[in-house]
Amino acid sequence: xxxxxxFSKWTIGILFAVPQLFLIFTFFYWPAGQAVYWxxxxxxxxxxxxxxxxxxxxRSILSNADYxxxxxxxxxxxxxxxxxxxxxxxxxxxxxxxxxxxSRLYRVVLIWPYGIAxxxxxxxxxxxxxxxxxxxxxxxxFWPGFWDPGLDGADAMASIIIAFSWKYVGYNFIFFxxxxxxxxxxxxxxxxxxxxxxxxxxxxxxxxLITPTIFFLxxxxxxxxxxxxxxxxxxxxxxxxxxxxxxxxxxIYSDGFKGLDYSGAAAQSIILxxxxxxxxxxQFRFIERRVHYR
Amino acid sequence: xxxxxxxxxxxxxxxxxxxxxxxxAPFVIVAIAASHNLKDVNDVPMSLLPGSDFWVNIKxxxxxxxxxxxxxxxxxxxxxxAAGKVIISALTAFSIVYFRxxxxxxxxxxxxxxxxxxxxxxxxxxxxxxxxxxxxYQTIMDVTGLSWLIEKVSGVHVALNLxxxxxxxxxxxxxxATATGTFLYRQxxxxxxxxxTEAARMDAAGPLRFFIDILLPLSRNNMAALGTIMFLWAWNxxxxxxxxxxxxxxxxxxxxxxxxxxxxxxxxxxxxxxxxTLIVMLPPxxxxxxxxxxxxxxxxxxEK
Numbered sequence: 001x002x003x004x005x006x007f008s009k010w011t012i013g014i015l016f017a018v019p020q021l022f023l024i025f026t027f028f029y030w031p032a033g034q035a036v037y038w039x040x041x042x043x044x045x046x047x048x049x050x051x052x053x054x055x056x057x058x059r060s061i062l063s064n065a066d067y068x069x070x071x072x073x074x075x076x077x078x079x080x081x082x083x084x085x086x087x088x089x090x091x092x093x094x095x096x097x098x099x100x101x102x103s104r105l106y107r108v109v110l111i112w113p114y115g116i117a118x119x120x121x122x123x124x125x126x127x128x129x130x131x132x133x134x135x136x137x138x139x140x141x142f143w144p145g146f147w148d149p150g151l152d153g154a155d156a157m158a159s160i161i162i163a164f165s166w167k168y169v170g171y172n173f174i175f176f177x178x179x180x181x182x183x184x185x186x187x188x189x190x191x192x193x194x195x196x197x198x199x200x201x202x203x204x205x206x207x208x209l210i211t212p213t214i215f216f217l218x219x220x221x222x223x224x225x226x227x228x229x230x231x232x233x234x235x236x237x238x239x240x241x242x243x244x245x246x247x248x249x250x251x252i253y254s255d256g257f258k259g260l261d262y263s264g265a266a267a268q269s270i271i272l273x274x275x276x277x278x279x280x281x282x283q284f285r286f287i288e289r290r291v292h293y294r
Numbered sequence: 295x296x297x298x299x300x301x302x303x304x305x306x307x308x309x310x311x312x313x314x315x316x317x318x319a320p321f322v323i324v325a326i327a328a329s330h331n332l333k334d335v336n337d338v339p340m341s342l343l344p345g346s347d348f349w350v351n352i353k354x355x356x357x358x359x360x361x362x363x364x365x366x367x368x369x370x371x372x373x374x375x376a377a378g379k380v381i382i383s384a385l386t387a388f389s390i391v392y393f394r395x396x397x398x399x400x401x402x403x404x405x406x407x408x409x410x411x412x413x414x415x416x417x418x419x420x421x422x423x424x425x426x427x428x429x430x431y432q433t434i435m436d437v438t439g440l441s442w443l444i445e446k447v448s449g450v451h452v453a454l455n456l457x458x459x460x461x462x463x464x465x466x467x468x469x470x471a472t473a474t475g476t477f478l479y480r481q482x483x484x485x486x487x488x489x490x491t492e493a494a495r496m497d498a499a500g501p502l503r504f505f506i507d508i509l510l511p512l513s514r515n516n517m518a519a520l521g522t523i524m525f526l527w528a529w530n531x532x533x534x535x536x537x538x539x540x541x542x543x544x545x546x547x548x549x550x551x552x553x554x555x556x557x558x559x560x561x562x563x564x565x566x567x568x569x570x571t572l573i574v575m576l577p578p579x580x581x582x583x584x585x586x587x588x589x590x591x592x593x594x595x596x597e598k
Contacts (some may be wrong), residue, residue, distance in 0.1 A: 005491040013393025020386040027471035031419035031431040092313040095306045115582035117530035117548045120574045137338040187540040227414040231532035256418040272415045
């Protein structure tokens, strides 16, 4: 879409864009380019510039079992938490959209979790799920050793999934509810006149009409599970026990800043960037097409 | 609504109430745990009746994590990011929508691409840039031979250096350098009727006047929505402040939470940790509750 009427003094026009261009050049394009450069070179241990090593950094990362472990952990985390957060939010939004008594209250409260900082809710859940105090301790009294995120990798993964899903239920709820409310009431009423029940109407009218939102949220949830998980992992598990929750962004951070392996961290960043770009392109294709059944 | 469905309504209420409990319980548990003393908070199961030490714990958490200045830092960062986004995105969108100049499509795409890569994935090199913000320009001048030329001509050795670690600009600027708000404005500007522009031009208003007197007042709703969402987003940032605030004076409230995690082997001071969590949770929660309309609108508009 283009404007028909524009201003002719285009030098002024460019000036308006200059601050943004400076910012994205300095803090976006330069660092992104730098990451590519670092990923292809190796820093000399005693200074003196970088030496070109081609794809060696990628080779050493891709042959590292720790890295594959981190990818697997990230994918498990992304898959389960996205599924949980989206399913719960979809059910809650569909039911809230029925507009029974009290639905206004739910519309307000169910979005609260998304406002909370990931590390803050992580600390809250670390207490709630702590094996010796809090609430899982009760379960541990009946089955000693049943739950210990400090020692058991699966328990630790479950804790970060619970914390992340809690936050993103709020996020997904906002989008699902908006999508449901965008469906014209008259369509649903017409279907009701034809004798279809609530569940039939959901599957035949509402669900097809919100498929674009589902695809959109699917991609956003997966990309956010790569990024927004950092605070949760750092506060709840620090990547442990035994690297069970060492997700990709957390590994980039610990390799780059704790291990000072800039080249390795940069190569990992590039792989993560590619992954996110692929996901984003995938999303744009779907948004272009609008997966409706019209 | 359309028909009587008593069973379904019953289940709807039950499930929605369960969802309500699911969303609110963590807040309630944190608040209750923050009111217990050391012994009660570690009781199994912890009593759900509030204890009497609430204010004592809040005070302890406040001093342990030094939350006063940290909350101020968080506030400055969040307000700075929100204001910067609201202003810079408006300028850029105005330039892209209302002018025709060579390279406009290129600029559009350069900005659009920044949506794809969040700060978290390019964290290491961004950190290096912030350590010396002028490094990109220095490198360009070195490579093009410009600094050599300047040194020959004027005898001045060019060494640009501007560190932004442990500073508010270092906290704020990299968080502004994405396209989120620009597209929100762009979509809105495209819906502003052309007749308004024509009328303004007929009254001899230049682009600047049109922008300030007509376009900005019309975008008030968008500004509120974008400002709210950006404030919350910046307040909740963790990885970036954690990296670049190497000394305590510029740390934010969210990064300070780490100080409150009970150490293994130490006293499990969960009551203090939960009091601190409550303090850090509260400001964004208040913003969400008070600005609910703008929050929802901004979220839906910026992401799509």
